[in-house]
Amino acid sequence: MTTLSITTASQRFGVSERGYYGTFGGAFIPEMLYPNVEHLRSVYLDIISEASFQEEFVALLRDYVGRPTPLYFAKRLSDFYKTRIYLKREDLNHTGAHKINNTLGQILLAKRLGKKRIIAETGAGQHGVATATVCALMGLECVVYMGAVDIERQKPNVERMKLLGAQVVAAKSGSQTLKDATNEAMRDWITNPENTHYIIGSVVGPHPYPDMVSRFQSVISEEIMRQLEEKEGRPNPDYVLACVGGGSNAVGAFYHFLDDERVRLIALEAAGKGVNTGFSAATTALGKSGVLHGSKTLLMQTPDGQVVEPFSISAGLDYPGIGPIHAHLFASGRAEFHAVTDDEAMQAGKFLARTEGIIPALETAHALAYLEKLAAKPDEIVVVNLSGRGDKDLQTYINGAQERPH
Amino acid sequence: MTANTTQNRINTLFSERTTPVLSVYFTAGFPNLHDTSTILSALQANDVDMIEIGMPFSDPVADGEIIQESSSQALKNGMTTELLFAQLRDVRTRAENPITMPLVLMGYVNPVIQYGVERFCADCAEVGIDGVILPDLPPEVFEEEWKPLFERYKLHHILLITPQTPEERIRRIDEISSGFLYAVSSSGTTGGALAMDDARTAYFQRLKRLKESSKIQNPVIIGFGIRDKASFDAASEYAAGAIIGSAFIKELGEASNEALPETIRRFVAKVR
Numbered sequence: 143m144t145t146l147s148i149t150t151a152s153q154r155f156g157v158s159e160r161g162y163y164g165t166f167g168g169a170f171i172p173e174m175l176y177p178n179v180e181h182l183r184s185v186y187l188d189i190i191s192e193a194s195f196q197e198e199f200v201a202l203l204r205d206y207v208g209r210p211t212p213l214y215f216a217k218r219l220s221d222f223y224k225t226r227i228y229l230k231r232e233d234l235n236h237t238g239a240h241k242i243n244n245t246l247g248q249i250l251l252a253k254r255l256g257k258k259r260i261i262a263e264t265g266a267g268q269h270g271v272a273t274a275t276v277c278a279l280m281g282l283e284c285v286v287y288m289g290a291v292d293i294e295r296q297k298p299n300v301e302r303m304k305l306l307g308a309q310v311v312a313a314k315s316g317s318q319t320l321k322d323a324t325n326e327a328m329r330d331w332i333t334n335p336e337n338t339h340y341i342i343g344s345v346v347g348p349h350p351y352p353d354m355v356s357r358f359q360s361v362i363s364e365e366i367m368r369q370l371e372e373k374e375g376r377p378n379p380d381y382v383l384a385c386v387g388g389g390s391n392a393v394g395a396f397y398h399f400l401d402d403e404r405v406r407l408i409a410l411e412a413a414g415k416g417v418n419t420g421f422s423a424a425t426t427a428l429g430k431s432g433v434l435h436g437s438k439t440l441l442m443q444t445p446d447g448q449v450v451e452p453f454s455i456s457a458g459l460d461y462p463g464i465g466p467i468h469a470h471l472f473a474s475g476r477a478e479f480h481a482v483t484d485d486e487a488m489q490a491g492k493f494l495a496r497t498e499g500i501i502p503a504l505e506t507a508h509a510l511a512y513l514e515k516l517a518a519k520p521d522e523i524v525v526v527n528l529s530g531r532g533d534k535d536l537q538t539y540i541n542g543a544q545e546r547p548h
Numbered sequence: 549m550t551a552n553t554t555q556n557r558i559n560t561l562f563s564e565r566t567t568p569v570l571s572v573y574f575t576a577g578f579p580n581l582h583d584t585s586t587i588l589s590a591l592q593a594n595d596v597d598m599i600e601i602g603m604p605f606s607d608p609v610a611d612g613e614i615i616q617e618s619s620s621q622a623l624k625n626g627m628t629t630e631l632l633f634a635q636l637r638d639v640r641t642r643a644e645n646p647i648t649m650p651l652v653l654m655g656y657v658n659p660v661i662q663y664g665v666e667r668f669c670a671d672c673a674e675v676g677i678d679g680v681i682l683p684d685l686p687p688e689v690f691e692e693e694w695k696p697l698f699e700r701y702k703l704h705h706i707l708l709i710t711p712q713t714p715e716e717r718i719r720r721i722d723e724i725s726s727g728f729l730y731a732v733s734s735s736g737t738t739g740g741a742l743a744m745d746d747a748r749t750a751y752f753q754r755l756k757r758l759k760e761s762s763k764i765q766n767p768v769i770i771g772f773g774i775r776d777k778a779s780f781d782a783a784s785e786y787a788a789g790a791i792i793g794s795a796f797i798k799e800l801g802e803a804s805n806e807a808l809p810e811t812i813r814r815f816v817a818k819v820r
Contacts, residue, residue, distance in 0.1 A: 170657060172610040172683035173708040173721075174732060315616050321607060328609040333736045335712055433658040433684065434607060446628040447662030448606040 147364055148247075148357040149191050152400040155467065155476060161349025163470035166440075169348035170433045174332040178340075179436075182255075183350045189254050190247070190357065202246055203361065206279070207236045209243075211362075213369035213525070218497045225518035228379070229500070229528045230366055230395065239503065239530030240359060240391045241272035245341055247358030249276040252339035259283040259338045263327040265292055265320035265387075266457030267299025268503075268530060269343030274308035284308040287326040289319040292457060299534060317451045320461055324435050344388025345465030348436030352465050359394030366525055367398055374523060381406045381518060384527040385508040386479070387423070387459035389468040391529035396477065406478065408516075409468060410508045412454035413481035423452035424481035425464045426472045434462065440469040455484035455538060456504035458530070486511040488542045491532060503530030504538060554702045556678045557650040558727040561597060562767040562788060569789025570780065570819060571598040571769060572796055573654065575618040576635070577627025578604070579800055583808060584635040587800070588647050590812035595820070596649070600681065600791065601636075603629060603655030610683045612739030614794040618801065629663045633671045640676035647676075652706065652727075654681040665694055669701040679704035679727045687724045706730050711751045715758070722764040729766045731755055731787065733773045739794030742773035744782050752786035759787075780819050792819065 151157070161167050161183070171179055189195055203209040211231045220227045232240040245262075252260060260277050262284070264270030270286040277284035286303055290312040293300055303310050316322040324342075331340045345352040345359075367377040382399060384392035386409040399405040414422035422428060425440050432441035434449055442450040442462040454460045464472075471477035482490075491507030494500050502510060506529045518524050532539065561569060572591055576584050584601070591599055604619035604627050611619070639647045653672065660668050660682060672680065680703055685694070690705055698705050704727030709718050711734060722729060731752075733742050742748070758764045770783040771791035783790040796815060803811035 168686065168689065170684045170686060170689075173713060174610060174683075174710050174735065176710075176717075177712040177714075315613070316606065316620060325607050325609050329612070329737050332610065333740075335735050430662075432661060433656075435609075436684075441658075443658070443662065445662065446630070447659035448623060449658075 147398070148360055149187070152397070155400040155471065157349065157353040157467070163467045164473060165431070166438050166466035166469040166473070167349055167352060168438050169436055170438060171348045171436045172332070174335070175328065175348070178331065178335055179348050185255070186251065186350050186354050189251055195250060195254070199247060199250055203243070207242050207246065208234060209361065210365045210369070211235060213366060213373065215373065216498050219494065219513070222497065223513050223518070224520050226521070226523045227513065228370070228523065228525045230362060230525055232362065232391065232527060232529045233500070233502065233506070233531035237268070237272045237275050238533065239268050239272070240362060240394060241269045241343060242275065243361055243394065244343065244355050244358040244390060245269070245272040245276045248339070248341045248354070249280050249282065252282070252341070253280060255339060257337060257339035259285070259334065260341055261285045261287065261327050261330050261338055262341045262343060263287050263320065263323040264343065265289070265323065265460055266534065267292070267296040267303065268458060268534070270308070270310070271299055271302050271306070273341050273343070274303040274306035277308060278306045285330065286310050287313050287323040287330065289313045289317070289323045291318040292320065292323070296457065296534070319451070320457070321434070321449065328435070344390040345393050345467055346388045346435055346437065346439070346463060352437065352467055355390055356393045356397060356467060359390050360397035362391070362394035362527065363396060363398040366395065370523070378402055378405050379525045380404070380522040381408060381516065381524045382527065383408045383410065383509045383512055383524065385410045385459060385505045385529065386464055386468055387412070387461045387505065388463070389465040391527050393465065393467055395525070395527035400476065407471065407476065408512060409471070409477050409479045410512050411479055411481045412456060412459035412487070412508055413483040414453040414455070416483055417481050421453035422481070423454040423459050423461065425462065426479040427481055429463070431469070437466045439463050439466040440472065455542065456487065456508065456535070458503065458505040459508065480512060482508040482511045488539065490514070491539065500528070501532035502528055503532050504535045506530055554699060554704055554726055556702055556704065558598070558678045558704055561650050562728065565597065568780070568784035569597045569769065571600060571789060571791040572596050573600040573602055573791055573793035574800065575602040575604055575615060575622050575797060576632045577622030577625045578618040578797065579621070579803070580805065581625040581627060582635065584632070585639060586808055587812065588639055589645050590809040591816070592645070592647055592649055594813050594816040596816055597789065598650045598652065600652045600654045600793070601632070603632060603653055603659060605656040605659055608656060610737055612737040612794060614739045614798050618797045629659050629668070633675055636675040650678040651676060652679040652681060653677050657682045657685045666697055669697045669703055672703055673701035677703065679706050681706045681730060683708055687721060691724055708732055711735060711747065718758065719763060722766055725766050727766065728788065729764065729768045730791070731768050731770045733770050733783065736772065738772055740773045742775070742779040742782065752783070756786045777819050
């Protein structure tokens with residue numbers, strides 16, 4: 143692999159020139175952020191199209207991240223669900239999740255923009271660790287904003303970031319979780335507009351972030367196509383399943399199949415304790431079009447337009463919105479969205495551990511849980527994006543819901 | 549593109565005033581849910597020239613700690629867009645001490661979208677709002693989707709410029725804005741300090757020249773970091789006036805309920 147098709151955009155579901163996916167997206171930012179965001183918008187496509195950029199990105203994805211990640215035929219899982227299930231092993235990436243595909247792409251971009259300082263937001267700490275990692279790799283200063291509540295909940299990742307040389311700053315406003323960490327990172331960028339690049343961790347934020355992050359993550363579906371061709375003699379599966387918080391791993395897994403209607407794209411949101419319990423993060427079920435963190439998207443909010451704090455057992459899905467591309471995939475019907483509860487995810491995670499010897503991240507476990515309901519035919523091909531490994535969730539697995547026989 | 553022809557109290561203020569305009573910002577619903585009317589009356593009694601009423605939002609990215617905290621307190625107190633309009637319904641028409649100065653609403657775009665843009669504009673007109681500041685509403689979205697409504701309801705739309713805004717964009721923002729231009733004093737969120745260093749002075753002088761040479765039409769008001777007489781005077785040297793927000797809210801937060809009017813009197817006296 144010497145070049146990537148990150149310059150290829152979906153005909154029907156790619157971003158418009160003005161940064162919209164259907165009615166969603168845009169750049170709803172205060173003027174203080176305009177120069178940085180506008181500069182990024184005007185150069186990002188040119189930069190990522192440069193041969194030297196692609197060479198460096200591809201080489202690091204291979205030698206540093208460990209790509210391509212395997213597309214693993216899960217035989218025992220397939221036997222159980224009576225269909226053909228492949229797991230795209232993003233959990234085997236360096237740092238243990240898909241997040242580094244994006245942070246690596248963005249750090250190479252930041253270097254070319256001449257930025258000396260990197261900021262990021264993080265919820266569970268996975269994106270923070272992936273950002274701290276590439277900052278150490280490139281020798282750039284790194285500041286990660288993390289909700290004060292999350293710092294308490296995710297101590298090991300805080301320590302990892304510090305070990306990697308990053309400064310972790312507690313976001314003490316609001317609910318002190320991911321959305322507040324994002325607010326703090328934006329405030330930092332407003333205050334340091336000249337030397338700083340903001341590495342957003344998902345397909346959220348003002349244009350061009352959702353598109354830029356989608357392209358960096360699109361390596362996932364690019365590899366799936368090639369690997370399926372080798373293994374099955376056809377590049378397109380019948381189903382792609384992925385969990386959605388902001389939605390970066392899902393976009394990555396869907397990207398090159400967006401225009402191929404034969405492929406059913408299924409996004410799994412966190413229902414938390416149940417969609418209608420008041421403790422949920424099921425954005426498409428509970429949200430309404432609104433504006434948060436610079437883009438118009440589906441958003442969990444009060445009738446007065448105040449953003450509602452979401453709930454999920456998995457910190458990575460604990461976000462009140464979804465990326466604007468997902469809002470569009472939902473509204474247009476191109477992707478199906480379903481909600482999976484904490485309990486269902488927990489069981490699915492444990493089941494994968496025993497069936498295949500893989501402990502998935504609790505985020506990923508939401509996608510796996512849907513296999514139970516999918517009812518795919520024996521000769522159909524299902525790809526589940528195994529977005530991250532479950533080491534960070536051990537305590538939750540241990541303390542969590544009572545095990546039930548499968 | 550046609551200029552906004554709206555004429556209201558804001559235009560009158562800037563055409564008649566020869567001394568610097570003092571505009572004060574407060575968060576509606578803070579410190580207590582029903583302080584709005586008390587605060588408006590006290591500001592008018594102490595000869596403030598214009599008032600910006602902050603509509604609290606759960607995620608105010610352009611604001612520093614003080615306005616963030618006042619916003620979350622206001623939301624906890626129960627403030628909503630609907631309630632704010634109800635509180636403002638009689639401030640212009642009441643028999644005793646009606647508010648006559650320009651009133652501006654400032655907030656974030658999402659609560660306005662959820663309220664309904666047309667309903668919002670109509671209610672602004674009904675209660676006597678003169679202008680609206682929504683920092684996260686992109687200028688082009690305003691022009692294409694919101695402008696006709698603002699004109700119909702005689703509302704000014706006030707946009708922000710910053711030290712990083714190039715001249716060409718300042719002129720374009722000036723064309724889209726009406727009433728006045730809100731010049732953010734420095735890179736940063738609300739509530740910082742105003743450092744009158746070389747870069748700051750150069751930026752203010754640039755704005756002053758643009759205004760004096762009629763390259764921009766709207767009066768310019770400076771905000772962010774204005775906290776006392778020294779910073780108000782410094783900013784006013786270069787502009788038609790200045791806006792005080794965080795420093796005022798901090799004092800309101802520290803005042804006891806009964807002392808609110810007296811706190812406001814003392815605060816304004818220190819600045820003027």
